[in-house]
Amino acid sequence: MKRILMSRETMLALAIILLTGGIALRFPGFIAPNNLALVFNDTSILIILALGQMAVILTRCIDLSMASNLALCGMVVAMINASFPDVPITALIGLAIVLGSFLGAMNGVLVWKLDIPPIVVTLGTLTIYRGLVFVISGGAWVNAHEMSAAFKALPRSVFAGLPVLSWVAIATIGLAFFAIRRLPLGRSLYAVGGNPHAAVYTGIDVGKTRFVAFSIAGGLSGLAGYLWVSRYAVSYVDIAGGFELSIIAACVIGGVSIAGGIGSVGGAVLGALFLGIINNALPVINVSPFWQMAISGTAIIVAVALNVRSERTKGRIILKRAETLV
Amino acid sequence: MNLQDGVKARFIPDRLNSRLSGHLKSWETLLLAVAVVVFVINSLSSPYFLDAWNLSDASFNFTEKGLIALAMALVIISGEIDLSVAAIIALASTAMGYALQFGVGTAELVAIGLIVGVLCGTFNGVLVTVMGLPSIVATIGTMSLFRGLSFVVLGDKAFNGYPTSFAFFGQGYVYWVITFELVLFAGMAVLFGILLNKTNFGRAIYAIGNNPTAALFSGIRVARVKMILFMLTGLMSGLAAVCLTSRLGSTRPSIATGWELEIVTMVVLGGVSILGGSGTIVGVVIAALIVGMVTFGFGLLNVPGIVMSIFIGLLLISVIALPIVYRRVRKG
């Protein structure tokens, strides 16, 4: 019981409740159910991406290319839709996921087979994937009127009171919970990042696990690519520019340790929600939205400082052991 | 305390290879060759390339980023990283623009830019060395914080109206086509080269990057060295902010967006190991030149900057991957 009460997730959830509660004291409209649903919907894409990033960070890697991957997949499906409106939306979504996974797998192969540090690999693919968006689009925009109605409608259409976009995020959260909890792979992510040396002793292939994590992050980026361009009904080279750092921020705020092996689905989701709430709350409480960036920066620093404090390794405690030996 | 009489030691030469042959096989030589190839291709493909004034203009593609890359190289060699450099530019530039409203002169503007840079660097340094945060996440945080503060001050507005004398830093020429920025970059490159290669401080940076524990055990004050490096990076970012603000003549909070990754790319391309411990200033300077020339060359051919970035990205991965692949193939 104490374990659950004191966990990082609980603390973060409390912080979020206090935050929203504080806002609600002066602006009760903020916690109206339909407004909260709006906030969640607005944060859905960040949640999906944060879950992918978490898989990568758990294995002691990092993926800086997710936002570029998103932009590339988004542009590909938007252009296909503009040129061939008859291609079914499900096929486009499938394509976005497959293409995204492939781009993620490219990162994974370079990390796995060539041992290049993940930060260098994804720094490179960040610029390459973003550049490819320009190459295929020639710098042109795909605007709302070029997209088919079905393409744009899917994320907005309401199902059981929530937009499909929200449902996709909920489904992703559910799948992530399930995969982390029930698949051997999910547990391997923790083992590889928590103690790579020991993982070898238990017969886990460290490189391959990292490869899979990158592919998953890529697949989710692809999915987010479709959701982004259809929700905002526009696609251009710079969509989600700089978003890669927000994704990492969501993870870090959610207690995912950059050193690997520590983190939870709940934490990553709450981290993303924290950023989403700040985003949405600022205009409500009449603070300039330009404060958003500074606030999330401060949140990252505070979150990392708290994580480091709780992760600090204990000594080898020879004396304690000696006492128990008597 | 002379033991040499008792021990029959074998003679060990100071150096096995002459310094020349060592240089010939180095990363810097490879980079230089790449630079020459880029230069030749550029000259052949556009008649406008080999023009003194055009080349002079082109130098702006790398001088400001290069200034920061010099300091970033030292930070990365020491095993850390600073992703907040572009945000420091934004905040320093904003501070200068803000001060402008109170009618300060050029000298004060420069001082404000540099001081804000050093303060930001100090903040990073405290987070990393005193609080023990991993630099990669700490500086992602300060990156949002610094640029965020800039947004808070400026919103969607901009500061304009810098004094005419202030324009010299980003638009002035020292002699003929030689810009002030180019001279500044060259001078700083020499200073950083000396700092890294010829001083105890530079030696400490390499030792820390290769093995922080052993460095500490050898009596090196690891935390102090890292603190100074973050402050130095802040200072250089402040300096770059002065140049860039002067060149653009205005400040927006989105100034220098994305530069942090371009600067890191420049440093890694220059042969600095992202894991720390190795790298040279010469390599970083050549890498800066390559990036500048590629940007300019593609620009002349009307290739957009973003396509050029594909090339830089591929270059970054392939220069690191090719030696590894080569070694694997040769081994088996």
Add this chain to the structure above:
Amino acid sequence: MTARPVLTLSAITKSFPGVKALSEVSLSLYPGQVTALVGENGAGKSTLVKVLTGIYQPDGGEILIDGTPVTFATATAASGHGITAIHQETVLFDELSVAENIFIGHAPLTRRGLIDWKKLNSKAHDLLARVGADIDATAPLKELGIANKHLVAIARALSVDAQVVVMDEPTAALSHKEIQELYALVDRLKAEGKAILFISHKFDEIFRLADRFTVFRDGQMVGEGKIADTNSDALVQLMVGREVSQIFPDRTPVVGEPVLTVSGYDHPTEFADIGFTLNKGEILGFYGLVGAGRSEVMQALFGVTKPSKGAMRVDGQIAVIRTPAQAIQHGIVYVPEDRGKQGAVAGLPIFQNVTLPSLSRTSRKGFIKLAEEFALAREYTSRLDLRAASLDQDVANLSGGNQQKVVIAKWLATQPKVIILDEPTKGIDIGSKAAVHSFMAELAAQGLSIIMVSSEIPEIIGMSDRVIVMREGRLVDELAHKDLTAEALVRAAAGIGEVAS
């Protein structure tokens, strides 16, 4: 005693750069019997465990299971062949639950390939009960103390259905009660017909549990037989070897005034009540089992870890040392045990390694003087008879012995008063060992005071003027002259009053 061996190693060889860890060793394990593997630290026992469990691949030799040759490419392959091990290293994951730690890599799955948590937790519960551990299987591992973690590691080893169980110092972290339960467990495993390889430094448990013994020394098998046919003296003799004593330099110690006096050094978790005096020209040995707190004390003297209280005097003057830089200023230097991590700076050339703590002397106003650096490096490396191609060669490319010489040269170049050597010859070849030893003798003769931490009994006896024995973070004995015998050291370190002999 008639059964055929279930597992046989023949002529297994394994080398690492600079050192031959195993040299044509052979070993047989029989069903229903416990074979004790004994030897000093660095004799090759842990390397053998890693070969047996697929972590290392041997360079030569054969592994036979039931007479059939096998190879283990991975850890999974070894456990697939029915070999499981309790490793000395913690092969555990703090962030996972106890049950998961037991089953990671081979968790029970449902028919659809999902982790079956119910089965996993209940099987873990049973295994924990079997090893006599009162631990909640669903608790996160990080909440456990060190003894309970060790029990989890034992449960993990038993989670594999194995014919062969390797136990590498399984009782090192356990309390008396848990040790008794472990013995009962070993007896049960024996009764089930498992072949057990039991590695231990504690003679009482070897004679309590083992049926057979095998002795390793310097990577070679030097003796084996039935435990009933031997006694502790004979085993110590085999472990230590007889001829070794001759290679130590002859010295007539001239011990002078106290140089270093330590009193009342305490640390909240690592050691307590440490006090001793080191004299000029003396070699003071520190002996103890691995984990007795010797390195922790030395690192406190050197300013790496901070004692909670205590005082130190150097040459009669109070010295406050809180950083290595201050220790070096006071003339105290430390050659760490972990050469790779704490000693040599791989990536830097030899001469830069040597001059690293002496940079203020080889520079002017912070600017490096290369010629002086090379001169200083040459002076000290040649004293140690370093073998290298050139002084600007990366230390990473040197053998272990030569790396150690570079590290020692680095410290001598600071012209210290006190040099602390932590396991100075661990894992280096015989030739380099002898060079290090004769050099230590010369240094002492010149008036340098030396503290040598060592787990190698012949080295301790052959080199020290006086030996302090530590156990569980405390000084427990001081031995010199004719009291300084292998048996006395082993007994003091292990805390044995009387050994069954």
